[in-house]
Amino acid sequence: MADSQEYMKQERFAEDIVKEYSTKDLIVYWNPKICSHPGYCWRDLPDVFNPERRPWVDLQAARPEEIIKTIDICPTGALMYDLPEGSKVDPRMARGPGWVHFKKSEPAVTRIKVAKNGPLVIEGPSEIYDAGGNLIKKYHQFALCRCGLSLNKPFCDGAHFKQGWKEE
Ligand code: SF4
Ligand code: FES
Incomplete structure (x- = not known):
């Protein structure tokens, strides 16, 4: 479940300003400091992720399941998500690489x-x-x-x- 405080305290984000966007079904985090802008997100879901708009993330513009799938392809981990208490999203489909609590199995080599x-x-x-x-x-x-x-x-x-x- 969502625990923004815990997420913000991660060593990786300690000094970064992580932006948060939320609906009753989905919480999205974005760390501009590590976003390398290859644009996978806005090419995949341009109505949700639009760098020309403020705020640039509109979670009402697509189903949360679609947004989750797009965030899972962010190559830098700048975009991440979590489910709030009571979310109607099936938690089994919200466990990909973009999930805040995702534990990547460690490869033998980097x-x-x-x-x-x-x-x-x-x-x-x-x-x-x-x-x-x-x-x-x-x-x-x-x-x-x-x-x-x-x-x-x-x-x-x-x-x-x-x-x-x-x-x-
Ligand atoms: S996919 Fe990730 S790294 Fe690429 S623009 Fe979107 S947030 Fe930034
Ligand atoms: S800004 Fe130098 S490789 Fe992306």
Whole structure:
């Protein structure tokens, strides 16, 4: 069940401002600091996720089950969801990678994928440290900037996409 306080206290989000959107059936969280804007969400459900609109998330624009399926494909974990008490959504279909309490089975190795004309996508338990050796974030999913244009390094902030960066 929903426990926003617990979610906000996770080490990964300790210093981030996580936005919350809710209806009686669904709670959605969005962490702008780790959103790399490849746009899977707004391409999949443009009526719900519309970066040109404020607020950019409208949970009334689709069924909660559809929103859950879309959030499950967010590659960075910037979007997540939970079910509030009394939600009419079947909890069995709300247990995917975007669920706040999802426990990813740990792969034997952490995978680093090079996204074409985009970031390095880290999949697997990882700790990211700054140049002074201080832990910045600890999680199992990140997109790290490869183009050098991000204003939120070492994380990708979508600048590669907005500025049309192309790898050689
Ligand atoms: S990173 Fe997630 S929240 Fe950000 S644009 Fe992509 S799919 Fe949407
Ligand atoms: S790779 Fe996305 S901002 Fe640099």
